[in-house]
Amino acid sequence: MTENLRHTAVLGGTFDPPHLGHIDPLLAACKQWQFDDCWLLPNHIPPHKQGTHADVEARLAMLNAVIDAQPRFALCDIELKRHTPSYTVETLKRLKELYPARRFYFVMGMDSLLNLPSWHRWQELFALCHLLVCKRPGYRLDDQHPMASCLAERQYSGNSLPSEPHGRILLTEVLERDISSSQIRRAIASGEDVRQWLPEGVMAIINNRGLYR
Template sequence: MKIGILGGTFDPIHFGHIRPALAVLAQLNLDKIWLMPNHIPPHKTGTHTTTQQRMEMVELVAQQYPQLALCDIEAQRSTPSYSAETLAQLAKQYPQHTFVFIMGTDSFVNLDKWYQWQSLFDHCHIAVCERQGWQLSADSIMAKELKQRQILAEQLQHQHNGGIIIANVDKQPYSSTWVREKLAKNQSITQAVPADVIDYIKLHHLYQSA
């Protein structure tokens, strides 16, 4: 199977995560996308909800969209989540799968600053979702990687790892910060968040201002 991996804090999960994931799945002809909440994000100071709550919100989305599934591999860790270690673990655990690690251009341009970033290509392909306002400078390390490694979606059938694929996704106006700010002001988020997740947020009184 060809499995897309989309990681994040998902605090909370919203259509800015879901719609690009579904677009990448369709464009690259993937079998499934695993949504992977992290427990201790290495680049953020913390989360606004518990790991269990974030996983439960992702699971609600996975129940609504059969193309998506919860992957709890990082959430079960007691240490910061480094993508290189996670993908190595997944590749070892599921050698029959071809993994495609999904990220935005904003992450890709800085990928060379990630922990053991080059080892990612030993375990997966990378799909880069183009984002407005972010561009690779021609002489950057990642521009050179892209030139050497870029492949087309159909090549996923024959190549197990090491490629970079550019995916075109519609820009989404939503972020988790935007959702939290709306909730703190008691404003509607129905256009940004699935109804089941909104019900969960209300039930557990999440993201409310003091």
């Protein structure tokens, strides 16, 4: 390893809005692993969704409110500058070109790992990054699942970050919050109180701008 090598966790999403279901697993991962920083990677044109409800400027304002409260977090706006769908493999390839002294750990939930074969050129991810998979305590992948052999081959069992530059799957146990951005948007539109799901700064922006009403 070089002296300037940095380890960066990357969490992508539409963040429409960003909520504690995004933030808490990332904080749990930071406690378990020795990341130098965590990048929030907002999508511009998500390949599996019709679009976003809040515009780019509003989503950036909400993300910056999250970052202001979490010193280790930072914004990565590479996908917002793109006018094509945000495929993870293309993003990570570009990040590796821009930041050769960093090792990237792409953060996802267990549900995303199970659906990984549906992702665009998903096998190439293992040549670009490690996967950091957040799972519920005690969860065990069924041996018959198509991703079971991949996990068995690539799962990392060390207590410190792997020496390999890419290709491993790191499992992190997190207490998942059973909430989604779509549920929060519907609740806001119905006039329900959603403060328990949102950081204070994000809630203030939603209220001040009248988002999701």
